[in-house]
Structure formats: structure tokens, C-alpha cells
Amino acid sequence: MDFSVEYSKNTIYIKTSDKSSDQFSNHINNGLKKAVLSKENLFIDGKECNSITAYKIDGYNYYSIREICEVIGFHCEWNEKENLIMIDRIFNEPHFIEIIDENFIFNPENVNNLTQILEKNIDEFDSNLFKVEMINNTVYGKNYYEVIYIAKVNEYKLPYSIIVFIEDNQIQYVKLFSANEIKKIKKFEDKLSNLNIDKDIKVAKREALRYVPETATVDYQNITIDIDNEFNLHLTVKTACVDEDGTSRFVLSYEYKIS
Secondary structure, three states, rough: OOOEEEEOOOOOOOOOOOOOOOOOOOOOOOOOOEEEEEEEEEOOEEEEEEEEEEOOOOOOOEEEEEHHHHHOOEEEEOOOOOOOOEEOOOOOOOOOOEEEOOOOOOOOOOOHHHHHHHHHHHHOOOOOOOOEEEEOOOOOOOOOOEEEEEEOOOOOEEEEEEEEHHHHHHHHEEEEEOOOHHHHHHHHHHHHHHOOOOOHHHHHHHHHOOOOOOEEEEEEEEEEEOOOOOOEEEEEEEEEEEOOOOOOOEEEEEEEEEE
């Protein structure tokens, strides 16, 4: 399961709708090492959650995967046979896995074949609305995939998605929306198409700068736009900073709601 993780001054920022951050391959070398126990603040999708335990070893922070998964609402399971850690979302509301009765070998280079099957078999699925957000080969080298489609209008992501599981040529899927919600999207499309938020973006970026420490300089700012279930727009500003000595970089995350 891909999700974005940013770290800044004992605070972890996790955004489940973003793809993973840069990957680092750091291994603890052989020999005795000193582990220092600490508590880390945790923000998930802009909301502050309970802190979690971390161990600092050789200047790197190490966390329990199970503990992070438990806090952010993911299921973590060790697959001893495949030598894999399997991580999947857990949903607060009941959603049912449905099966499409077609023998299907998925080709990640040609996702259109899967999209056409979904459009033919799922009444609410519209390829003009749902776009592929992530493809994950859950069992390397085998026809086991997880494909996530997210509803988008123009560049705006909506909080509705379909998660498709392909296992042994069988297609299963979970719809994270209702038929009424899709009808609401259709009514909201015109409003989104004509929306001008340039002024809000400038305000959000300016407000985000207030949280930059005086000893740091700003490298750049990125902004993403999301819409909640009530069709309120939220801007997330990520401000990349450099410490005064130039040796340390960190990212601050600031959320701004458009009224």
C-alpha cells in the first residue's frame, strides 16, 4: 500500500491519498547499536492522532509497521509462505467485496482492459470520472494486483474510490461510495469546472509560511487540492525548508479550507 510520509522535528505527516515519498534503503550494520526510545507526533491526512513509539539508531528513526497501521486504520499481516508483509485498508463503514465473473490476466502496461471490464460490470463506474491512482503488484511476479481508481473532476480529487483486487485471474472490487454520492458528483461538476481558487492558493501559501522557523529558509512550496464528503475544498501546502546550517531539510504541511 503506497502512502506519503514526511518527517519534521519529531512529527510524522502521513497522507494516504498520495503516492509514497522517496524510498531509502538503510540497513543496520552488524554489531552492537544503541537504541534511544522516543515519542513521535503523528498527523494523518492533516489530522493530529495519537503519538507513536520510535527508536533512534545511528541517526535514523525506526517504527513498528503494525503500530503505524493500527493508528492509520490499515490491516497489517505477515504472509510467511510468500515472505511478505501485506498491508490493506480497513474501512469504518461496511463495504462488500464483489466479484466479476471473468477470467482475467492483468497487464499493468495496458490498464484500459481492466477499465473497460469495470465499466461493463459496475453501474456507477464511469471512466470519465474514475481515474487510476495506484497499481500495486501485491505478490511479486504473480497475477496478484491491487488497482485503485479515484474519482476526479478536472484536477480535483474526490473522496470516492474503487479498489480492485486481482488474484489468480479473478477480479474482485470494493466500492467506497454510494449511488447517491455519484449523483451528487454529477450535480457538482459544473461548479468545479467554473471554480477559480487562484486567490485562495496565494492566501494558503502565505499562511503556511507563518509556521516556518526563523532559522530556516524556504526551498519551495507544493500544493494539492482535495474535496471532502460535503464537497468542501481543502488545500494542502507542503513547504520544503532548509535549516540555517544547510545540512538538514524538512517539510511542513499546512491545510487550508476554502469557505
